[in-house]
Amino acid sequence: MSQRIVPTVKRKQIIELSESGKRMDGRTLTDYRDITIQTGLVEKADGSSMVSIGGTKVVAGIKFEVGDPFPDIPNEGVMQVGAEFVPFASPEFEPGKPDEVAVELARVVDRGLRESKVLDTTKLCLIPGKKVWIVHVDVYILDHCGNLIDTAALAALSAMLSASMPEACIEGDTVRLTGRRLPMPITDIPINVTLAKIGSRLFVDPSFEEEEVLDCRFSVAFKENGMLCAMQKGESGYITPEEVLRAVEIAKDKSQEIRKKVVECLKLKSDKVGES
Amino acid sequence: MSESKIERLISEDGIRCDGRRLDEIRPIKFQLGVLKNTDGSAYVEWGRTKILVGVMGPRESHPKHLALSDKARVEAYYRMASFSVEEWKSPAPSRREVELSKVIREALEPAIFVEFFPRTSIDIFIEVLQADGSTRCASISAASLALVDAGIPMRDLVASIAVGKVEGKLVLDVQDKEDKAGESDMPMAYMPSKNAVTLLQMDGQITHEEFMQSIELLKKGCMEVYRKQKEAIESHFKGAVSNGEEA
Numbered sequence: 001m002s003q004r005i006v007p008t009v010k011r012k013q014i015i016e017l018s019e020s021g022k023r024m025d026g027r028t029l030t031d032y033r034d035i036t037i038q039t040g041l042v043e044k045a046d047g048s049s050m051v052s053i054g055g056t057k058v059v060a061g062i063k064f065e066v067g068d069p070f071p072d073i074p075n076e077g078v079m080q081v082g083a084e085f086v087p088f089a090s091p092e093f094e095p096g097k098p099d100e101v102a103v104e105l106a107r108v109v110d111r112g113l114r115e116s117k118v119l120d121t122t123k124l125c126l127i128p129g130k131k132v133w134i135v136h137v138d139v140y141i142l143d144h145c146g147n148l149i150d151t152a153a154l155a156a157l158s159a160m161l162s163a164s165m166p167e168a169c170i171e172g173d174t175v176r177l178t179g180r181r182l183p184m185p186i187t188d189i190p191i192n193v194t195l196a197k198i199g200s201r202l203f204v205d206p207s208f209e210e211e212e213v214l215d216c217r218f219s220v221a222f223k224e225n226g227m228l229c230a231m232q233k234g235e236s237g238y239i240t241p242e243e244v245l246r247a248v249e250i251a252k253d254k255s256q257e258i259r260k261k262v263v264e265c266l267k268l269k270s271d272k273v274g275e276s
Numbered sequence: 277m278s279e280s281k282i283e284r285l286i287s288e289d290g291i292r293c294d295g296r297r298l299d300e301i302r303p304i305k306f307q308l309g310v311l312k313n314t315d316g317s318a319y320v321e322w323g324r325t326k327i328l329v330g331v332m333g334p335r336e337s338h339p340k341h342l343a344l345s346d347k348a349r350v351e352a353y354y355r356m357a358s359f360s361v362e363e364w365k366s367p368a369p370s371r372r373e374v375e376l377s378k379v380i381r382e383a384l385e386p387a388i389f390v391e392f393f394p395r396t397s398i399d400i401f402i403e404v405l406q407a408d409g410s411t412r413c414a415s416i417s418a419a420s421l422a423l424v425d426a427g428i429p430m431r432d433l434v435a436s437i438a439v440g441k442v443e444g445k446l447v448l449d450v451q452d453k454e455d456k457a458g459e460s461d462m463p464m465a466y467m468p469s470k471n472a473v474t475l476l477q478m479d480g481q482i483t484h485e486e487f488m489q490s491i492e493l494l495k496k497g498c499m500e501v502y503r504k505q506k507e508a509i510e511s512h513f514k515g516a517v518s519n520g521e522e523a
Contacts, residue, residue: 100374100375101378103374103375103378104375104379107375111479115480115481216382227483229479229481232476232477232478233379233382233473233474233475233476233477234379234382235382236350236381236382237386238472238473239472239476240472240473241466241495244473245491248487
């Protein structure tokens, strides 16, 4: 009970402020917090990134592994997204197996990437029907200040965009790594945008205190061509169909904004690599 | 076999592989009060999808420290029987089942007057006996009825259905074959009298235009499910009343 009193009082304040289009931290309802993207942090990974949205911080790493294909798609590589909530990221996180929140987060991030076909998995086949590349995309939540989904999705994407894959040559039934690197078969830049519904208003990129008092959250991912590729409503409140339509409109604009930022950030990085 | 390698899922005149029109739902049969040891239960046959739902509660929370002081704690457990799908499935809950349990709970909780039952638990157990697409929609719709059967006060029934995109066309109530071959799947749960969407997910690729059409189609589909839910409640309790008179 004691934990719920403060959020209840805050909720009133947040709703009152939002009537004049403002938020507790000075943003408008459609503003994101500051986004920073850093790539190449972990050299042992095939790709990595550290992304923060406001105070929320997520590190993502890509690892390639030779493995078995799924029987129903024997000639395609496999992408696997995992999420780990590191206990120092929030007093609410506990050590142990990923709970339902972590599982949902991983699956929402996975769907955004997978359904947009960000990776051309047909290019990840080594020996048809026998060996393919397994691409592990793991996100670690380091600091939780709200909107884990967008931060994790952006971290996973940035790690993937900045990754390279090992070159392999096939000798009979064995896979030998040449030690050289190949570019990733990237085909899209999907962006996930999350909004919180609080009272009758929609808040882009909810902060931790906004998440504590929200009615529900709604995430939608867009491909570069503007098509929707994943959606998820979360938490135990509801949203009207009209609000869903409005949320998608807002999110579409926001996704373009963020994609521009991603392209700029990653190009900046590759330019620097080119100079050195 | 190899000659008909591309099987069309929608015919030239807009008929689907099981004979339905694009906006036609499968035959749905709900039944309330099918289990003896639960507080409420329901069974649904939704095309070839077959699901049993049992509700326990409101009852004392276990473990006690998880009890909430201002409302009931709602938990949903969505599980697929090992024989419910083409290949044997391990009975241990997969990541998919963990996520679906979460979103199903979040789809049902807004309908329940949880504030009437502080410090208690309401547990919703869902067993998918046979899966042929739209199991989360069928689970939510049947669980609403199990909650009614348990006598738990609710704001409205939650009706749920999915829209998919198959061969470029939007289709209502996606079955397994269409889900696997289709371009997208978008399930929604809806409380009609509150105009409240309590579950909305999507995977696949749709345009903004198709998304807006999908929402309309989903509302229409949910209304049909809603009518069938009400009929099931009526026939269940009508039976109960006439039995009472006879005794």
